[in-house]
Ligand SMILES: NC(=O)C1=CN([C@@H]2O[C@H](COP(=O)(O)OP(=O)(O)OC[C@H]3O[C@@H](n4cnc5c(N)ncnc54)[C@H](O)[C@@H]3O)[C@@H](O)[C@H]2O)C=CC1
């Protein structure tokens with residue numbers, strides 16, 4: 001597989017991929033048409049914050065399986081477009097948290113004591129001792145906006161340095177805040193007004209973009225602003241104005257609305273603004289952590305295993321994966337057969353789990369069933385984009401479970417529906433790993449799901465199976481296996497054949513010409529050879 005890396009990541013990550021036998025190509029700072037060219041045959045793309053992974057990139061990358069973000073923020077990746085193209089997006093949410101928190105603490109002190117400004121003047125030969133009267137953090141209040149992973153680590157560190165903590169985060173509860181010795185407040189402006197230092201730790205989302213504007217800066221009053229999260233969260237011109245003309249005394253910023261070089265930012269000219277070029281995650285330990293974590297996720301995606309930090313794929317418990325993995329194919333196959341047999345527009349899909357499998361978290365199995373249902377219709381469908389596809393098309397998806405399974409240890413039933421028409425296919429595993437289709441549209445069968453199948457419905461009369469055998473034989477199509485099921489003697493019967501190849505059209509017509517044959521469906525279970 002080919003892995004394209006477009007932002008600098010630690011060697012340890014690249015070695016992890018090469019050791020697993022993959023080709024790793026680095027193209028740091030690739031953009032525009034060069035990026036589109038480079039990604040054309042890539043199976044994985046690894047980025048940090050420097051690469052904009054747009055819908056165009058996904059369009060240009062038909063082989064792409066995963067985008068790995070060697071870090072936390074994914075605001076530079078169009079996740080919706082990734083999902084549409086069936087590409088997993090995964091980040092590395094743990095490895096640089098401490099680095100980001102430490103940098104935030106460093107920036108807090110740098111702002112409180114004007115360290116960069118004093119440093120600069122001394123280097124220029126000036127002993128400006130009288131110009132700097134700093135602010136201690138001890139006994140002051142820290143306002144934390146966003147108490148997630150990074151916010152929590154910052155809170156712990158500054159709490160231990162004698163600060164009181166006030167938190168604004170609408171997605172956590174008071175108990176959670178209290179675990180960090182913090183008071184949770186309901187209003188952002190309340191949090192800001194009570195603080196001597198405000199530190200931002202939310203992701204950049206539509207909801208947080210411009211969240212700190214003129215009104216909020218006014219509410220902050222005499223508090224320093226520290227932003228090591230994302231540039232777009234703070235209104236930069238408003239911040240410049242609030243520092244130059246009051247009330248805000250200063251700010252320390254690691255991130256900017258425009259990166260890499262925020263040339264147009266008014267903040268670069270303001271003396272009380274301290275800046276670093278997005279260094280929050282730039283420690284050796286953090287870079288090694290996130291590079292290796294990302295490489296491992298790429299390897300998992302290549303192996304079809306759960307990608308633990310996938311942001312747009314059905315979630316799977318890693319330890320339970322071995323138990324559900326064999327059912328992914330069962331569900332996919334049952335979905336394929338059901339969709340091809342119904343042969344109509346599909347307006348609903350129900351996936352029912354019985355027996356042991358009902359104890360598991362089955363999101364991924366249901367996604368595989370949907371993949372199977374859509375496979376005959378859609379070219380590039382997989383478990384990542386299948387649920388989205390169902391939603392986009394208004395197809396109602398339901399999942400149900402019962403602990404008891406009549407005759408099997410576990411059973412997965414996929415039912416496809418359109419209005420009053422519906423058709424169910426049940427699949428199971430024999431001996432834990434041998435997939436079988438055991439019921440089609442209510443008929444008990446025992447069919448091995450692979451390659452080409454033929455499902456014939458016929459009147460249960462003598463000679464019909466002989467007729468089918470003769471027609472197949474004359475068409476030169478070998479029968480690898482066969483299972484016949486009937487409702488009542490002389491009623492309707494259903495026969496499933498495993499064939500070595502696709503039955504030609506004229507043979508299907510010959511069968512249908514006989515009035516004992518009710519229907520003949522050719523089912524393809526092999527993507528590579530389904531007539532497209
Ligand atoms: N400067 C740097 O190098 C680094 C920057 N970051 C940035 O820090 C951000 C946060 O990272 P984590 O703490 O790991 O993320 P996280 O997802 O663990 O925490 C984010 C927190 O923000 C809260 N939040 C969401 N919307 C909010 C809103 N409207 N108002 C207040 N709170 C809100 C969430 O409830 C959550 O608790 C990342 O998204 C990334 O942009 C992360 C690492 C390094």
Ligand SMILES: O=C(O)C(=O)COP(=O)(O)O
Pocket residue numbers: 048049050070071072073074096278279280281282
């Ligand atoms: O992890 C994050 O969100 C960061 O902001 C770090 O960005 P970087 O990987 O240094 O470009």
